[in-house]
Every structure is written in structure tokens, then in C-alpha cells.
Amino acid sequence: MKIDLLNPVSEKLLGTVAGFKGEFKGAYNIRQDSGCAGRRSTDNIRIIPHREGKPGIEIHVATGTPGETVYIPAVVSHGNVEDLTYNDFYVGEGAKVTIVAGCGVHTDDGGTAKHNGVHRFFISRGAEVRYEEKHIGEGGGSGSRRIDPVSDIYLEEDASLSIETVQLSGVDESDRVTTAVLKARARLIIRERLLTDGDQHARTRFDVVMEGEGSGCDVVSRSVARGRSRQEFFSRIVGKARCTGHSSCDAILADEAVVTAAPQLDALSPDAALIHEAAIGRIASEQILKLRTLGLTEAEAEARIIDGFLK
Amino acid sequence: MLELRNVSLVYPDGGEIIRDLSLVIPGGKLTVVTGPNGGGKTTLAKIFAGLVAPSSGSVWLDGRDITDLDVTQRARLGISYGFQTPVRFKGLTVQELLETSAGRLLSFDEMCDLTGKVGLCTMDYINREVDGSLSGGEIKRVEIATVLARGTRVSFFDEPEAGIDMWSFNGLVEVFGSLKRQGMTMVVISHQERILEIADEIVVISSGQLRDQGPMEEIMPRLMAGEIAGHCPVGRKVGA
Numbered sequence: 147m148k149i150d151l152l153n154p155v156s157e158k159l160l161g162t163v164a165g166f167k168g169e170f171k172g173a174y175n176i177r178q179d180s181g182c183a184g185r186r187s188t189d190n191i192r193i194i195p196h197r198e199g200k201p202g203i204e205i206h207v208a209t210g211t212p213g214e215t216v217y218i219p220a221v222v223s224h225g226n227v228e229d230l231t232y233n234d235f236y237v238g239e240g241a242k243v244t245i246v247a248g249c250g251v252h253t254d255d256g257g258t259a260k261h262n263g264v265h266r267f268f269i270s271r272g273a274e275v276r277y278e279e280k281h282i283g284e285g286g287g288s289g290s291r292r293i294d295p296v297s298d299i300y301l302e303e304d305a306s307l308s309i310e311t312v313q314l315s316g317v318d319e320s321d322r323v324t325t326a327v328l329k330a331r332a333r334l335i336i337r338e339r340l341l342t343d344g345d346q347h348a349r350t351r352f353d354v355v356m357e358g359e360g361s362g363c364d365v366v367s368r369s370v371a372r373g374r375s376r377q378e379f380f381s382r383i384v385g386k387a388r389c390t391g392h393s394s395c396d397a398i399l400a401d402e403a404v405v406t407a408a409p410q411l412d413a414l415s416p417d418a419a420l421i422h423e424a425a426i427g428r429i430a431s432e433q434i435l436k437l438r439t440l441g442l443t444e445a446e447a448e449a450r451i452i453d454g455f456l457k
Numbered sequence: 458m459l460e461l462r463n464v465s466l467v468y469p470d471g472g473e474i475i476r477d478l479s480l481v482i483p484g485g486k487l488t489v490v491t492g493p494n495g496g497g498k499t500t501l502a503k504i505f506a507g508l509v510a511p512s513s514g515s516v517w518l519d520g521r522d523i524t525d526l527d528v529t530q531r532a533r534l535g536i537s538y539g540f541q542t543p544v545r546f547k548g549l550t551v552q553e554l555l556e557t558s559a560g561r562l563l564s565f566d567e568m569c570d571l572t573g574k575v576g577l578c579t580m581d582y583i584n585r586e587v588d589g590s591l592s593g594g595e596i597k598r599v600e601i602a603t604v605l606a607r608g609t610r611v612s613f614f615d616e617p618e619a620g621i622d623m624w625s626f627n628g629l630v631e632v633f634g635s636l637k638r639q640g641m642t643m644v645v646i647s648h649q650e651r652i653l654e655i656a657d658e659i660v661v662i663s664s665g666q667l668r669d670q671g672p673m674e675e676i677m678p679r680l681m682a683g684e685i686a687g688h689c690p691v692g693r694k695v696g697a
Contacts, residue, residue, distance in 0.1 A: 432544045435508060438527075438528040439538045439540075440537075440607065442529065455548040
């Protein structure tokens with residue numbers, strides 16, 4: 147189905163953040179400048195307006211869905227838009243689903259282009275969810291490009307959620323807050339990749355509570371901070387039962403950028419096994435030298451290392 | 458042909474690492490550089506690769522003075538260097554590192570060929586990151602493979618046997634033998650008898666000086682005699 151309501155700026159942003167090529171296959175909802183530019187449900191995935199009267203949608207994935215993809219990207223295509231949306235996901239027992247989110251904000255003037263997505267994930271027993279999210283800021287205007295995603299996750303027994311989130315360019319301000327509660331044997335995997343430059347500022351906060359026996363989480367953040375940009379990483383993993391938790395924050399520093407990492411582990415059960423790793427620093431000179439012995443220039447070596455690191 | 462002419466390397470505090478060393482390494486042959494730990498072998502290889510700049514003297518490749526060329530320029534001229542202590546990269550996979558080495562994408566068969574030569578199974582390693590998850594032996598093999606992937610006319614291997622198990626070591630010896638037959642110029646820093654035995658030429662470095670050099674058949678008996686007698690593997694100071 148061709149989506150006619152999209153403007154060219156939005157279409158380009160959608161291509162970048164959600165792989166849009168004129169159409170989406172399967173269920174989708176496209177949010178453009180605080181309005182709906184297109185929506186489709188399928189037999190297994192039903193998308194409806196938010197029932198609490200808030201701006202946004204509910205995505206209901208039927209029990210036992212064998213493996214479908216739903217696209218729910220949001221774009222802000224010009225300045226003076228401060229978009230707020232509430233998206234609730236209800237994933238039925240045993241369902242397997244991939245959610246392609248993603249957000250692009252564009253401003254060509256002095257006005258702010260802002261998207262604030264508040265997501266709640268209710269993932270039923272045994273369901274497997276993959277959530278892919280790309281953030282990008284574009285446009286030559288002096289207005290701020292801002293994305294502040296909030297995610298509240300509830301994983302029932304044996305459910306799993308894998309989140310891959312990428313923000314590599316153009317977002318001046320971002321404040322990501324993710325909370326999760328895990329029941330028995332539930333699994334949460336988060337992979338964050340972040341690059342900031344210029345005067346950009348990015349803050350990430352993960353708060354994971356493992357309540358159930360045998361639950362586990364793995365939170366890995368890799369970032370590069372350049373220019374005069376600032377990054378803050380806060381993670382808190384709470385183990386209330388026999389569980390395993392791992393978080394890792396690796397950051398490469400360049401120029402005059404600064405990075406703060408503050409991990410917290412709360413083992414509230416003697417059977418909780420929690421680990422945190424953090425490493426912040428410039429690219430090791432040995433890495434540059436090794437790649438130069440392979441024929442790369444210093445600049446090529448640095449680019450190769452960062453590409454691989456953020457891949 | 459590689460050559461050092463009157464090369465010295467002096468630390469700012471006056472300590473000498475290499476002392477007025479002149480050396481010719483023949484082209485198209487396997488030369489093994491050996492000698493006591495701390496004698497300057499690795500430094501010598503790094504001077505050829507451009508990783509260390511000599512305080513005085515000059516470095517030559519096939520009649521061209523390359524003293525002022527940097528690491529990248531020497532790599533592009535065809536000098537490869539396998540580090541004694543390999544560098545780890547978070548995020549780069551074995552395949553990506555080997556493709557960076559080769560300067561092009563590699564087919565699955567090419568990856569199998571490369572990793573097989575260093576005793577790694579491609580299926581197990583192709584997507585592994587070259588990070589702290591690899592053991593010392595595994596990363597050493599990947600390091601050797603980066604040099605093999607380049608296929609340059611001159612290759613330095615710094616103690617390639619370190620951390621390699623016996624079975625893979627046998628394969629490695631075969632790889633060196635095969636490259637030697639292909640006429641590549643190889644310089645291997647090693648203490649291993651098995652590697653010394655397949656050398657065309659042996660160079661003995663000690664205390665930053667050339668102590669001995671010659672065909673394997675000539676040098677090996679002197680080295681072995683030195684070891685049996687409990688001395689350093691030092692025959693004589695060349696030119697002394």
C-alpha cells in the first residue's frame with residue numbers, strides 16, 4: 147500500500163531509521179509531525195488508538211504469533227514541533243515479533259524538533275520480542291533536535307526482549323530512560339550504540355529489576371564521544387532472586403568530549419550474580435599502529451576502529 | 458633485500474638498545490632472528506617496520522632508503538609485521554580484521570584457507586570479535602593470519618610460536634616452509650629449534666649487536682654447542 151501523506155523529508159528520515167522504501171510489508175503505524183501518516187493491522191498484529199485517550203497507539207500482538215514484523219517509526223520533519231506519543235505493546239503468550247521503531251527529527255530553521263516517545267511493553271509468558279530502534283537528527287537549522295525515549299518493560303515468566311538501539315548522528319539532546327521488571331526465567335538484552343559530536347549531550351539511564359528465579363539481563367553500551375560533546379551513562383541492576391546480570395559501558399573519547407559512567411549493582415539476594423564492566427578512554431595507540439602496519443593511514447585506522455566499535 | 462646501516466637506538470636516558478648495527482637480510486629467503494631475551498630482536502624488527510625510529514643510521518628495502526618513511530608508507534611498500542603481543546579490537550570481527558589486512562573482501566573459501574593455515578576453524582571464528590574473549594593462543598593465530606592475508610613481499614613474525622599449541626605449531630612450520638618455497642622474504646624472530654631448522658639464514662642478536670649470521674647449516678651447530686655448554690646462544694661478534 148502506497149503511503150501518500152508523507153512529505154519528502156519524512157520519507158527520507160523513514161528510510162534511514164526504519165528501512166522504508168515506499169511501503170512497509172505487514173503491520174505498521176507511521177507517526178509524522180504528531181499525526182498519523184498511515185496505519186495497517188494484520189490478522190496477528192492489531193494497531194489501535196491509545197485507549198486512555200493519550201496521543202499514541204496500542205499494538206496488540208496475538209498469542210502464538212509465529213514471527214512477524216511491525217513498524218512503528220516516528221518522524222518530525224520541521225522545526226517548532228514538540229511531539230509526545232504514548233505507545234503500549236501487548237505481546238501475547240508465545241508470540242514471536244520484531245518491532246522496528248526508530249525516530250528521525252529534522253529542522254531547517256531555529257525551531258526545536260523534538261520527539262518524546264513513552265513506551266510500555268507488556269510481554270506475556272514465553273513471548274520473544276526483538277525491538278530495533280534508530281535515532282537520527284537532520285537539517286541545517288539552528289533549532290535543537292531532541293529525542294527523549296522512555297521505555298517501561300514488564301517481562302513475564304520465560305519471556306524475552308532484545309533491544310538494539312542506535313543513535314549515531316545529528317541528535318543535539320537525548321535523555322533515554324529504560325526501566326524493566328523481570329519475572330522467572332525472563333531475559334532482557336540491551337545493546338546501545340551511541341556517537342555524539344559537537345556540543346551534543348546524551349544521557350542514558352537503565353534500571354533493571356530481576357524479581358524472578360533464573361532471570362537474566364545483559365546491558366551493553368558502546369559509545370564514541372567527539373568534539374565538546376557530553377555523555378552520561380547510569381545503570382542500575384537489581385537482583386532480588388537467583389539471577390544473572392551483566393552491564394558494560396565502553397566509551398571512546400576524542401577531542402574535548404567528556405563521558406560519565408555510573409554503574410550500580412544491587413544484589414538483594416545471596417544468589418544474585420551481578421557484574422559490571424566499564425572502560426573509558428581514547429583509542430589505544432597500539433590499535434592505530436596495528437592497522438597502520440596493514441597499510442591504513444592514521445585517519446583511516448581511527449575510522450575503522452570506530453566503525454567496528456559501533457557496528 | 459633488507460638492510461640496516463650503522464643503526465643505533467638510544468633512549469633519552471642514554472641507555473642503548475641497538476648499537477651501531479649493520480645487517481643485510483637476503484630477499485626471497487627465510488631468515489630467523491634469535492638471541493637472548495632483551496637483546497634487541499623485537500626492536501630490530503620494529504625499526505624495519507617503522508614502528509620505532511632509530512637514533513642514527515639508515516634502513517633500506519631493495520636498494521631504497523626507507524628511513525624517513527612512516528609505518529603506513531612502509532606497509533604500502535610491502536612490509537608486514539606480526540606483533541609479538543597482538544592488539545585486541547572491541548567490535549572488529551576476525552573476518553573484518555582479515556579483510557582490512559587483505560585490503561578487500563574475502564570469500565568464505567579464502568577465509569577458510571587463511572584461518573586453516575593458523576589452525577583456526579573458520580566456522581567458529583569468522584564472526585568472533587578480536588577482543589578479550591579470545592585466548593592468548595587464539596589471538597596470536599589471528600595476528601599471524603593478518604600478516605598472511607596481506608601476502609606482501611616482506612613479512613616479519615615476532616615469536617609466532619608463543620601461545621600456540623603443538624598441533625597448530627606443526628601447521629605453522631609448514632606454512633613458513635610453503636611461503637619460503639614461494640620466494641617470499643620472511644623474517645621470523647624465534648627461539649624454537651623447529652623454526653630455526655627450516656631457516657635459510659640465521660641472525661643472532663645479543664645486547665643490541667649482531668653476534669652471528671650465516672646459513673642455517675653453519676650457525677645451528679654453533680648455537681646448539683652454546684646451549685649445551687650453558688652459554689648464551691652467542692657465537693662470535695661479527696666483524697669483531
